[in-house]
Amino acid sequence: MSLPAGQPKFRRRKADRPDEIVAAAFEVFAEKGFAAARLDDIAARAGVSKGAIYLYFATKEDIFQAVVEQGVAPNLHNLAALAAANPQTFPDLIRAFAKVMAHVASTTPIGGIIKMVIGEARNFPELARVWHDRLIVPALGALTGAIAAAQARGEIRPGDPRHYAAGLISPLLVGVIWRETFTPVGAEPFDLPALMEQHVETQLRGMVP
Amino acid sequence: MSLPAGQPKFRRRKADRPDEIVAAAFEVFAEKGFAAARLDDIAARAGVSKGAIYLYFATKEDIFQAVVEQGVAPNLHNLAALAAANPQTFPDLIRAFAKVMAHVASTTPIGGIIKMVIGEARNFPELARVWHDRLIVPALGALTGAIAAAQARGEIRPGDPRHYAAGLISPLLVGVIWRETFTPVGAEPFDLPALMEQHVETQLRGMVP
Amino acid sequence: MSLPAGQPKFRRRKADRPDEIVAAAFEVFAEKGFAAARLDDIAARAGVSKGAIYLYFATKEDIFQAVVEQGVAPNLHNLAALAAANPQTFPDLIRAFAKVMAHVASTTPIGGIIKMVIGEARNFPELARVWHDRLIVPALGALTGAIAAAQARGEIRPGDPRHYAAGLISPLLVGVIWRETFTPVGAEPFDLPALMEQHVETQLRGMVP
Amino acid sequence: MSLPAGQPKFRRRKADRPDEIVAAAFEVFAEKGFAAARLDDIAARAGVSKGAIYLYFATKEDIFQAVVEQGVAPNLHNLAALAAANPQTFPDLIRAFAKVMAHVASTTPIGGIIKMVIGEARNFPELARVWHDRLIVPALGALTGAIAAAQARGEIRPGDPRHYAAGLISPLLVGVIWRETFTPVGAEPFDLPALMEQHVETQLRGMVP
DNA sequence: GATGAATGAGTCTTCATTCAT
DNA sequence: GATGAATGAAGACTCATTCAT
DSSP states (O other): OOOOTTOOTTOOOGGGHHHHHHHHHHHHHHHHOTTTOOHHHHHHHHTSOHHHHHHHOSSHHHHHHHHHHHHHHHHHHHHHHHHHOOOSSHHHHHHHHHHHHHHHHHHSTHHHHHHHHHHHTTTOHHHHHHIIIIIIHHHHHHHHHHHHHHHHTTSSOSSOHHHHHHHHHHHHHHHHHHHHHTGGGTOOOOOHHHHHHHHHHHHHHHHOO | OOOOOOSOOOOOOOTTHHHHHHHHHHHHHHHHOTTTOOHHHHHHHHTSOHHHHTTTOSSHHHHHHHHHHHHHHHHHHHHHHHHHOOOSSHHHHHHHHHHHHHHHHHHSTHHHHHHHHHHHTTTOHHHHHHHIIIIIHHHHHHHHHHHHHHHHTTSSOSSOHHHHHHHHHHHHHHHHHHHHHTGGGTOOOOOHHHHHHHHHHHHHHHHOO | OOOOTTOOTTOOOGGGHHHHHHHHHHHHHHHHOTTTOOHHHHHHHHTSOHHHHHHHOSSHHHHHHHHHHHHHHHHHHHHHHHHHOOOSSHHHHHHHHHHHHHHHHHHSTHHHHHHHHHHHTTTOHHHHHHHIIIIIHHHHHHHHHHHHHHHHTTSSOSSOHHHHHHHHHHHHHHHHHHHHHTGGGTOOOOOHHHHHHHHHHHHHHHHOO | OOOOOOSOOOOOOOTTHHHHHHHHHHHHHHHHOTTTOOHHHHHHHHTSOHHHHTTTOSSHHHHHHHHHHHHHHHHHHHHHHHHHOOOSSHHHHHHHHHHHHHHHHHHSTHHHHHHHHHHHTTTOHHHHHHHIIIIIHHHHHHHHHHHHHHHHTTSSOSSOHHHHHHHHHHHHHHHHHHHHHTGGGTOOOOOHHHHHHHHHHHHHHHHOO
């Protein structure tokens, strides 16, 4: 409890605490779900006492909100980046979109977030609403819009552009869910970037007139 | 040692009590997840007392297992029916497959089951294993095999047949999850049969040489 | 309820039911104690339904009372028989007393009753009172009186006659408790008649002037 | 998810909490038996909340085991002390033994422990086994051995030495049980030291040739 | 600020008791 | 009379939350 003078190295500063707690909480919530998650587990994994958590969060639900919040923010950035990048042709747009998404799906813990959103949507409708309104509708809407525009230019066959969009990105979602759900019990994993590359090329070939 | 209440009790008695309990439990588990589900809720929704549940199930977990079990069985039948039907050409096979699956997805509560499997896979690994081994691997394997066979006949372009299979059915899964997750908070629903019809035709067009 | 004329053998009559229930209850109570005894066990062991018990007894406690009652009655008879028999000399009285008691202790389930009385005395003080007042005080009192009389005649050395009485019969009680408590876990049993014979002779030798 | 009460809490905190709980539990178990004992009672008597008990013991059975354990240990010490003391003659050995035992029986709560052992032996056979193996067999064995040795030296008449041993100490046990069972309902108590002194002298007189 | 012992409302589970059949 | 499915009050145990230190 008292700090030895000459041991500077692993002295954590209190400013990091909330993030560490949220990180630990994310792991536990993603693994167990909200109700089955134990504050003891979170505290232990964060390396703090249970009481310390309450210095930064008022309730378990608040921690959960913070976890989800931290899952939304970076993806918003990804979206913005995607929107900023502006490839010339529609196929390149789709390829770039899929590539970035596959990379994100492969390298970030977004799978845990998605699991939580799916699993807790009914217990925390606000959570589902935030994800839907701030991430999914914009993303899906942008994709749908791009498809509709390409259709207007005659580059894409007729058809419901929203269905085209869903057909394009669904394998990514399923791949992420697969990794969270079945890989831990021995299922053969999917190579998401490879899956998406093949899928996008197939889709594009099927979508052009 | 316990005080008699004085209210009327006992309404009926039946051999299908267990099914009523499982049905009620399915609703509650699908809505809340395992941990957040309350036996009181299940009992109330089944129209029985909490104690009555324990005449048929030893633990909450047993009820959960029974719920999942009842979600596996009918789908096994669907699979078998699919295998029995044997359309002449590969595209017709895929079309038939997608049609049946879209119908099942639209008319059965499989979405709730899938939510439960995703949400509780880590807490009940056996559950994930059963689903993976008995339903998903056979179904995905059959589809993958059919694709590989069509590739061998030159009817389908080269490419990882498992990735093709995933690309084909993913929108269905996503559609079901969407319905469970976002529709309750106001999201625009997907017309699964229509989505799948368009998706399959697009995929087929993209898959042929 | 009606006795078929030609099937006399295994037709239980309702008049036997209470006794069968009490007998079954005795086994279960003696083994588990009152609180840990299950009416299901009792019903099963008595070969009746749980509901049937309530045709004859209003509560679990009533069954317990009946069990204890049935344990008191026969011993009262034994006491009376002892009192009726009137050997000539004091040593013969003691010998006869010890012999009868050892026989009873060896051949009746009185051990279970005693265990119940000891174990439940605090939860059912009335039970302890009945045993004390109706069995123990009379028996111990008679023995003490006989000893005091013998002392008055100069046949027994001075000393507290109640202590002499306790010293005489204690090994019997301990032997019975031993059988109920330690023999089931592998303890070497006591041969109660032999133990009592040796003990009585030793005591008598020590008690005479 | 739980509503804060608003009353003052937390009074003290100590390392000897477990001992206080065991002490309280001993009283309740000795009075009610294991099954009828309520954790609420134990908690209230220990001056802690029900939840606090679970900081120190995992289950009700663990508390029970701890209670019994604490009843074994001191008696083991008594035994060792008895063995260490080595009077010259056999009668003095017996007198010392009886005196110490009577003192222990009169001044310690061993009666409650014995009641528990007798009452719960069938529900917790391990409990009976521990007492038998670690306390009773050594004690009874030592006494029996001393008697046999004295017989070999011709100081004691022939006869089963184990029966002699049982005859010597039984009144002590019965006295303790009497105190627990009948004294609370108004029975005349026994003066254990006086009883034992008279009993031992009587026995010794009867045992010598 | 941090800790972790303590709290107590809430949950699963049991079982004596009831009553429709 | 008998049955046993059903009840519901109560008990063991959990865990988010609090607060003395």
